[in-house]
Amino acid sequence: MQDIEERYYKVSDTFLKMIGLWPYQKTKFVRIQNVLIIGILCGYIIVQLLSFLTMQFSVNLLLKVLSFVFPTLFMVIKYCTFIIQADNVKQLVEQIRHDWKLVKSKLEIDIIKKYAENGRFVTIIVIVCCHCGILCYITLQLLPLILNVIAPLNESRSVKLIATTEYFLNREKYIWIMLLHEIVTAYLRLITLCSISMTLLMQILHACALFNIASYLMENAIPENVLAIHDSLKEHILHQRIAHVVLIHRRAISFIQLWISSFAVPFFIMILVGVCSLSVNLFHLLELITVTDDVNEMYAVFMSVILHFNFMFILNYAGEIVQNHGMQVFGATYNGLWYVAPLRTQKLILFVMQRGTVKVNLTCGHMFVASLEGFLTLVSTAISYFTVIYSTR
Secondary structure, eight states: OHHHIIIIIHHHHHHHHHTTOOTTOOOHHHHHHHHHHHHHHHHHHHHHHTHHHHSOOOHHHHHHHHHHHHHHHHHHHHHHHHHHTHHHHHHHHHHHHHHHHHOOSHHHHHHHHHHHHHHHHHHHHHHHHHHHHHHHHHHHHTHHHHHHHHSOOSSOOOOOOSSOOOOSSOTTTSHHHHHHHHHHHHHHHHHHHHHHHHHHHHHHHHHHHHHHHHHHHHHTTSOTTGGGSOHHHHHHHHHHHHHHHHHHHHHHHHHHHHHHHHHHHHHHHHHHHHHHHHHHHHHHHHHHHHTOOOHHHHHHHHHHHHHHHHHHHHHHHHHHHHHHHHHHHHHHHHHSSGGGSOHHHHHHHHHHHHHHTSOOOOEETTTEEOSHHHHHHHHHHHHHHHHHHHHTO
């Protein structure tokens, strides 16, 4: 199992350790790291809200501040959720380890490896894209200094902050501290989103692998020449095969149920914050395109909008594939040769068939079901809020 973790789960585990969310690390240093990261993120929210004390209030100012506050608040909730649910995350990891030991045949192992490899590949792609995005963000922030060296003017170009903040400090004197706070916050938000989202995605893919294994085993549990096998031997062989299917299927369902119980309520809160955040950021992006020519801020808000859409799609697509894999087991059971199995074995098959008729859904707060239809609902809701904001400006 150690070799398997090194090969398939090392990337996601490493980034969880980097931000202090690996459930097996509960040292004082990790606690300090948690407090420091939460402090940086919450501090960034506070200094933006403090701008209302020193600037004249307007709807545009409110929306501009909220376009940066909402994504940061989203990450704070996501980060704190993983800290609070550390024991459940650890339990999910333990079940993954046990499931890898549970699979028997080479084909079963190949299936579970395939899903783990797909998760690893997606994780690497997302991490690389996120680091390229943050590198471009830092380059744009430091572009005035770069241009001062490459193409100097009579007056040196000044560095500006993207977000509207108030530190109650001399802005010219402490601009580098403020800029560092902004860049570190942007990186923490991005790396937290990638690390946690990819970890959750790999867990969901593991559950899909179990459903796929159960479907394959059910399709091949009863051979075509079953009638030629002696009754006593046939009952023994078929009973063992179906019992293994039931075990794999139940472990997949229990894994999903543990996942839902751990993250359903926090995810529902994050969905509400995310929809509001997407609406505000869409409006802010429109304002930047039509009114101003601030390339740095336009890039930051554009990337924020893209990340909103990507996160919503990945979450809902994961829910869709879980539904499809759950129904595959029922299809494999129904289309198999269950009717020629002994009565004792048919009773076991009936358990699988009955459970397979119920959709396996990723629900958030028992109110929202993650699916492609759910993705369209979230997007349409966000666009509706955006049009309301636009009509009242």
